[in-house]
Amino acid sequence: MRTLIKNAQVVLPTGIVAIPVLLEGGKIADLDPAPQITADVTIDATGLHLLPGVIDDQVHFREPGLTHKEDLASASRACAKGGVTTFLEMPNTKPAAITQAGVNEKLALAASKSLVNYGFYIGATPHNIEDLKTAQRTPGIKIFIGSSTGDLLVDEQSALERIFAETSLPLTAHCEDESTVRANAARLGDQLTLADHSRIRDHQAAMIATRRALDLAFRHRHRFHVLHVSTGDETALLADHQGLITAEVCPHHLFFHIEDYERLGSLVQMNPSIKTQDDNRRLWQALQDGLIQVIATDHAPHTWEEKQQPYPQSPSGLPAVENSLALLLDQAHRGACTLEQIAHWMSDAPARVWDLVDKGRIAPGYDADLVLVDTHRQQTIQHAQQETKCKWSPWDGVTLTGWPVRTWVHGEEVYREGVFNTAVRGREATYDHARGGYWATQD
Numbered sequence: 376m377r378t379l380i381k382n383a384q385v386v387l388p389t390g391i392v393a394i395p396v397l398l399e400g401g402k403i404a405d406l407d408p409a410p411q412i413t414a415d416v417t418i419d420a421t422g423l424h425l426l427p428g429v430i431d432d433q434v435h436f437r438e439p440g441l442t443h444k445e446d447l448a449s450a451s452r453a454c455a456k457g458g459v460t461t462f463l464e465m466p467n468t469k470p471a472a473i474t475q476a477g478v479n480e481k482l483a484l485a486a487s488k489s490l491v492n493y494g495f496y497i498g499a500t501p502h503n504i505e506d507l508k509t510a511q512r513t514p515g516i517k518i519f520i521g522s523s524t525g526d527l528l529v530d531e532q533s534a535l536e537r538i539f540a541e542t543s544l545p546l547t548a549h550c551e552d553e554s555t556v557r558a559n560a561a562r563l564g565d566q567l568t569l570a571d572h573s574r575i576r577d578h579q580a581a582m583i584a585t586r587r588a589l590d591l592a593f594r595h596r597h598r599f600h601v602l603h604v605s606t607g608d609e610t611a612l613l614a615d616h617q618g619l620i621t622a623e624v625c626p627h628h629l630f631f632h633i634e635d636y637e638r639l640g641s642l643v644q645m646n647p648s649i650k651t652q653d654d655n656r657r658l659w660q661a662l663q664d665g666l667i668q669v670i671a672t673d674h675a676p677h678t679w680e681e682k683q684q685p686y687p688q689s690p691s692g693l694p695a696v697e698n699s700l701a702l703l704l705d706q707a708h709r710g711a712c713t714l715e716q717i718a719h720w721m722s723d724a725p726a727r728v729w730d731l732v733d734k735g736r737i738a739p740g741y742d743a744d745l746v747l748v749d750t751h752r753q754q755t756i757q758h759a760q761q762e763t764k765c766k767w768s769p770w771d772g773v774t775l776t777g778w779p780v781r782t783w784v785h786g787e788e789v790y791r792e793g794v795f796n797t798a799v800r801g802r803e804a805t806y807d808h809a810r811g812g813y814w815a816t817q818d
């Protein structure tokens with residue numbers, strides 16, 4: 376089937392151009408095809424911008440085992456609505472994905488349920504080095520250097536040294552220093568409030584763990600992606616990347632800060648914790664400066680009831696896949712960034728970090744994973760309208776300008792103006808790790 380998208384402003388890596396885009400066989404077949412070209416479906420996208428679909432390289436979709444919080448059907452609907460066409464999911468499900476069989480099980484579940492494309496990391500433990508060495512069909516290995524939701528944790532130096540020395544897949548980690556976190560918690564005692572979350576998981580905890588991971592990556596010359604950078608200080612470490620290091624920031628670390636606990640309570644309780652307004656500013660600057668290359672959500676839903684428990688029983692995590700692109704489009708509307716930057720941070724850069732084949736750009740031969748956005752549309756986020764199973768958002772009541780309106784996965788329309796085509800199934804992402812990642816694929 377041939378689809379012709381006409382009259383859109385098309386966001387290419389080289390700039391924004393008003394050209395028709397031809398889709399065929401699930402691929403972008405041509406840009407600016409000959410005027411006499413015919414198509415089965417012609418879409419008039421006057422007034423809209425066409426972007427590459429968002430690739431969210433850090434989500435927690437809870438299946439198997441925790442499907443009262445989220446599942447691959449509800450999460451992938453949320454993705455389609457938010458313009459996310461590919462997700463890479465973290466291993467802290469139940470059971471955790473720490474073997475090839477565990478990864479394969481998730482791939483099979485996603486094949487039957489997911490409306491968008493998918494991939495699953497394999498999780499590191501102190502004892503599964505052989506699984507990590509032989510793992511396939513995965514973007515890479517996730518290490519919890521600090522513990523978070525679930526029981527995955529690798530913080531003994533000898534285990535970390537082996538993972539960095541003996542595996543060849545790209546590595547990524549949750550960087551909060553476990554002993555600093557425990558010492559802070561012990562010092563603060565039992566009478567805790569939510570604001571203590573950012574004192575327990577403090578700047579030092581993040582800084583120590585990130586510095587430790589970078590040291591391992593440099594000594595072993597191993598590619599490493601720093602997940603959810605939360606402090607301005609860590610960004611200074613990222614300047615010396617040595618062609619090995621990439622980093623990511625999440626919307627909640629860009630837009631929330633410790634004063635927000637008063638207003639939003641546990642809805643903004645996250646690991647790593649939210650920090651200060653100065654950190655928000657410095658993280659944004661690090662994106663602008665190219666020290667951080669990727670924006671991802673760390674979408675981590677928990678039920679409303681779970682979140683309402685008093686701290687520290689309240690779990691850490693918030694949902695974001697259906698609002699992340701809109702949050703950034705709103706920043707573009709305010710003049711804080713450009714649409715080309717958004718396409719880089721949310722599509723092209725994650726595709727290159729994880730060696731995703733044919734993804735992340737609007738270019739001939741690439742997969743037709745696309746999102747049309749209306750940069751003028753104003754819409755207010757509301758708990759009840761969320762597709763995520765947990766049905767809440769920390770951005771409830773926030774009005775944003777700039778929203779996705781229509782999403783394609785491999786050339787199939789999966790979402791249009793509030794309506795899903797639930798017959799669409801995404802495909803397993805494929806990786807060409809020989810490419811060598813982000814720095815090896817500079818234009």
Ligand code: DOR
Nearest residue numbers: 523524645646675691692
């Ligand atoms: O706050 C968090 N929640 N951070 C993580 O790294 C994990 C996540 C979860 O899975 O709930």
